Amino acid sequence: MIKVLGVVGARPNFMKIDPVFRVLEREPQKFSTFLVHTGQHYDDRMSKIFFLDLGLRAPDVNLDVGSSTHAEQTGMVMIRLERVLLEQKPDLVLVVGDVNSTLAAAITAAKLHIPVAHIEAGLRSFDRKMPEEINRIVVDALSTYLFTPSRDANENLRREGIPDEHIYFVGNVMIDTLIRCRPLAERSSIFNQLGLNKKDRYALLTLHRPSNVDNREILAEILEALLKIQEEIPIIFPIHPRTKKRIWEFGFQPILEKAHNLRIIPPLGYIDFLALESHATFVLTDSGGIQEETTVLGVPCLTLRENTERPVTITQGTNQLVGHDKNKIIAAAFNILDSQMPQRRIPELWDGHTAERIVEVLRNV
Ligand code: UD1
Ligand code: UDP
Numbered sequence: 001m002i003k004v005l006g007v008v009g010a011r012p013n014f015m016k017i018d019p020v021f022r023v024l025e026r027e028p029q030k031f032s033t034f035l036v037h038t039g040q041h042y043d044d045r046m047s048k049i050f051f052l053d054l055g056l057r058a059p060d061v062n063l064d065v066g067s068s069t070h071a072e073q074t075g076m077v078m079i080r081l082e083r084v085l086l087e088q089k090p091d092l093v094l095v096v097g098d099v100n101s102t103l104a105a106a107i108t109a110a111k112l113h114i115p116v117a118h119i120e121a122g123l124r125s126f127d128r129k130m131p132e133e134i135n136r137i138v139v140d141a142l143s144t145y146l147f148t149p150s151r152d153a154n155e156n157l158r159r160e161g162i163p164d165e166h167i168y169f170v171g172n173v174m175i176d177t178l179i180r181c182r183p184l185a186e187r188s189s190i191f192n193q194l195g196l197n198k199k200d201r202y203a204l205l206t207l208h209r210p211s212n213v214d215n216r217e218i219l220a221e222i223l224e225a226l227l228k229i230q231e232e233i234p235i236i237f238p239i240h241p242r243t244k245k246r247i248w249e250f251g252f253q254p255i256l257e258k259a260h261n262l263r264i265i266p267p268l269g270y271i272d273f274l275a276l277e278s279h280a281t282f283v284l285t286d287s288g289g290i291q292e293e294t295t296v297l298g299v300p301c302l303t304l305r306e307n308t309e310r311p312v313t314i315t316q317g318t319n320q321l322v323g324h325d326k327n328k329i330i331a332a333a334f335n336i337l338d339s340q341m342p343q344r345r346i347p348e349l350w351d352g353h354t355a356e357r358i359v360e361v362l363r364n365v
Pocket of ligand 1: 010011012040041042043046067068098099100101131132208210241242245288
């Protein structure tokens with residue numbers, strides 16, 4: 001029996017662990033599973049809703065770390081998780097993505113000599129001002145099983161001296177969740193709730209990167225671009241709590257009150273968000289996962305960043321980097337409104353079967 005302890009903490013983690021736990025739980029005689037939620041995200045709409053939407057089983061333990069500085073949050077997860085690991089004695093710790101909870105779990109497990117499996121290994125933006133980039137580098141250096149979503153990730157790992165026998169190119173586990181949930185999303189009532197029709201033209205926006213929303217001038221510039229775009233097409237904006245807080249602190253609400261076609265709504269559950277994403281005319285985002293999802297959905301994506309750790313979404317998918325320059329964002333949005341749907345290819349192994357490939361490897365832990 002192989003005991004796998006999975007760690008989740010923030011919104012994008014839930015979609016990544018769910019398919020793997022589903023496959024592990026098909027074989028209770030071979031694998032036992034234990035799920036730890038660090039509590040990094042705790043609002044119902046940033047956490048609980050995803051357990052309901054995905055049918056992910058409730059965590060066995062919640063470490064309730066909440067929000068704080070990077071060091072405090074990471075340290076708190078480490079202190080509380082260490083006790084759980086000593087008690088549970090798993091054979092493997094499974095971590096996903098690049099958030100602080102991922103980093104804390106990898107360090108804690110590695111120091112207890114518990115092998116770490118990292119899902120979404122090898123992604124690099126080459127921008128160490130991004131907290132996630134530091135998390136990715138450290139987690140990959142400490143992991144025994146590195147599951148990569150694309151071949152560029154394998155190259156990044158090799159360049160950092162990680163031996164080939166630790167690297168497994170398995171595809172993109174988030175796309176397993178997307179493929180499974182698409183039929184559910186087609187039945188979502190979100191269009192009715194918003195008074196929209198699937199065929200209507202609208203843009204979907206998400207924004208939460210500290211580099212965009214924690215800087216007053218940059219956030220103001222992005223909002224000015226949005227003000228202009230919403231004159232041409234309605235924008236639906238499920239707002240991340242970090243961004244909501246900043247708009248309030250910077251006193252930007254009056255700007256937004258003028259934008260009658262920019263609809264700010266609370267963060268959405270996965271199924272409703274996927275429904276809006278699938279039928280959007282285009283998506284504006286600084287999210288990592290949404291660059292990948294739009295590539296598979298064939299929906300044009302304008303990424304409000306200078307770089308991406310997911311280059312296949314540009315070379316093969318529908319993604320374009322537009323940074324935070326107001327004129328560049330507006331020009332790119334208007335260009336989409338005037339042009340045909342982009343040609344795109346679905347990247348290799350983004351086929352809905354990544355979790356199965358991961359579990360085949362874990363069989364031999
Ligand atoms: C985190 C991840 C980021 C990921 C994002 C997904 C790190 C370093 N960052 O960023 O990689 O893309 O999650 O959404 O791990 N807050 C709430 N309620 C919540 C959670 C957060 O109000 O349930 C607010 C708090 O004011 C908090 C702020 O959002 O201080 C930021 O939360 P935090 O988890 O530190 O970072 P995110 O920006 O969410
Ligand atoms: N998402 C969601 N509701 C929202 C916004 C995003 O369910 O209101 C989903 C989205 O479909 C994707 C994931 O959350 O699966 C991306 O998470 P996020 O953008 O928070 O993090 P990142 O990918 O940037 O780390």
